[in-house]
Amino acid sequence: MTNNILIGMAAISAIWLVRNLWVILLGLPDEAAQGAIYRIIFFHVPSWFTCFTLFLVSGVTSAYAIAKRNYKGDSLAVAATEVGLVFTTIGLVTGMIWARIIWGIWWTWDARLTWAFITFLIYAGYLLMRRMIEEPSERLRVTGVLSVFAFASVVITYKAIDWWRTQHPGPVLSIRTGGGNMDPAMERMLYVNFIPLLMLAAVLVVIRFRQEERQREVDGLRRIAYTH
Amino acid sequence: MLRQAWAVFQKDIRMEFRGKEALNAAVAFALVVLILFSFAIDPTSEELREMSGGLLWILFAFSGVLLLNRSFSREQANDTLDVLMSLRVRPSALLLGKAWANLIFILLVEAICLPVFGVLYNIDITGQPGWLLLTLLLATWAIAVVGTVFAAMTVNLRLRELMLPVIVYPMIIPALAGAIRLTNLALTGAPPAGDDWIWVRLLIGFDIIFTALALGLIDFILVD
Numbered sequence: 001m002t003n004n005i006l007i008g009m010a011a012i013s014a015i016w017l018v019r020n021l022w023v024i025l026l027g028l029p030d031e032a033a034q035g036a037i038y039r040i041i042f043f044h045v046p047s048w049f050t051c052f053t054l055f056l057v058s059g060v061t062s063a064y065a066i067a068k069r070n071y072k073g074d075s076l077a078v079a080a081t082e083v084g085l086v087f088t089t090i091g092l093v094t095g096m097i098w099a100r101i102i103w104g105i106w107w108t109w110d111a112r113l114t115w116a117f118i119t120f121l122i123y124a125g126y127l128l129m130r131r132m133i134e135e136p137s138e139r140l141r142v143t144g145v146l147s148v149f150a151f152a153s154v155v156i157t158y159k160a161i162d163w164w165r166t167q168h169p170g171p172v173l174s175i176r177t178g179g180g181n182m183d184p185a186m187e188r189m190l191y192v193n194f195i196p197l198l199m200l201a202a203v204l205v206v207i208r209f210r211q212e213e214r215q216r217e218v219d220g221l222r223r224i225a226y227t228h
Numbered sequence: 229m230l231r232q233a234w235a236v237f238q239k240d241i242r243m244e245f246r247g248k249e250a251l252n253a254a255v256a257f258a259l260v261v262l263i264l265f266s267f268a269i270d271p272t273s274e275e276l277r278e279m280s281g282g283l284l285w286i287l288f289a290f291s292g293v294l295l296l297n298r299s300f301s302r303e304q305a306n307d308t309l310d311v312l313m314s315l316r317v318r319p320s321a322l323l324l325g326k327a328w329a330n331l332i333f334i335l336l337v338e339a340i341c342l343p344v345f346g347v348l349y350n351i352d353i354t355g356q357p358g359w360l361l362l363t364l365l366l367a368t369w370a371i372a373v374v375g376t377v378f379a380a381m382t383v384n385l386r387l388r389e390l391m392l393p394v395i396v397y398p399m400i401i402p403a404l405a406g407a408i409r410l411t412n413l414a415l416t417g418a419p420p421a422g423d424d425w426i427w428v429r430l431l432i433g434f435d436i437i438f439t440a441l442a443l444g445l446i447d448f449i450l451v452d
Contacts, residue, residue, distance in 0.1 A: 125398065
């Protein structure tokens with residue numbers, strides 16, 4: 001049952017993404033100032049939205065896990081963080097490709113880029129920590145707290161373009177500026193691409209979550225076997 | 229709770245000043261790195277003044293982690309952390325006391341390194357003493373409080389000396405960035421103006437948010 005739902009969601013998001021690609025590449029005109037390369041925004045921004053959503057899920061489930069000693073929450077947190085890290089990488093790489101074309105450089109140390117990179121490092125550290133702690137209940141507590149801490153850097157990354165004058169473009173979406181900075185058709189496309197990406201992420205998180213749960217079960221059985 | 233924290237603080241200070249192991253190591257390390265800087269950059273150049281904040285805070289962060297690593301591992305030799313927990317010392321009091329002690333230790337290292345840095349690299353450190361002191365206090369507290377929580381988290385790891393810096397440095401970058409900017413300003417003798425105020429606000433905000441987070445979450449890390 002759940003399997004069918006997962007396969008269905010994956011299929012829908014795949015078809016939807018292909019359809020979006022067609023609209024992005026052929027349906028929408030080139031942007032006036034940037035030309036064709038602006039299209040990367042339809043993957044860049046939704047990837048970051050997906051990544052922020054996943055890290056939010058990770059933070060909330062971690063907080064729940066440490067408060068209630070709930071191992072399911074812990075598994076969900078690590079699943080969300082792993083998939084979130086993939087989307088962080090996509091966001092960083094798409095941003096770098098765009099920067100190479102528009103700015104002529106791959107990277108610059110402005111506040112937005114720096115904090116995006118810091119976020120990446122912190123969550124990578126989170127996954128590193130998990131591998132080092134053998135004892136499940138200690139792992140839940142320690143990495144759970146780390147995940148809640150780590151979310152601060154996500155907030156800073158999100159707000160960096162408001163707080164500092166960055167080389168990274170400032171807010172353009174109407175949810176942040178009240179509108180008028182981006183063509184409505186283009187902005188709509190951005191959200192339309194966000195939904196299938198989020199669906200894809202959800203599918204991956206659920207698959208990873210199940211793996212993690214099974215892993216925990218196997219570890220538990222192994223411990224019982226050793227004690228006998 | 230404050231009374232318990234004060235007791236833990238006194239205990240840590242007394243323990244460290246009897247042996248001075250970590251302090252001596254941290255100061256020696258900091259001085260070696262200070263000498264290394266002279267090879268990395270031209271020690272007579274004028275630009276040195278503008279980048280001295282960065283050099284200093286890298287130095288403080290590095291030697292700070294040496295001290296932070298000792299903060300909880302000090303308790304391991306005789307399993308005294310378990311004793312403290314079974315004495316019903318509240319985890320938040322324990323954290324606060326240890327963070328105060330670490331604040332004092334790192335400030336001591338800074339108090340030794342700053343004049344030495346000023347003399348060796350011919351930089352006047354008294355241009356803006358008030359701002360410099362404020363920056364030192366705010367940023368060192370940031371390192372101390374975040375570092376102490378993470379030291380509690382990593383104390384049982386096999387690779388804790390390695391893992392602590394890996395997770396602490398990214399987390400304290402906001403505070404370090406602000407401290408570097410403000411220290412540069414203070415050493416060039418200018419008070420913060422215009423855009424620089426964001427860094428003062430950032431430091432204060434960082435301290436408040438992370439102290440609250442640390443005190444709230446430590447209960448989940450230190451359990452008996």
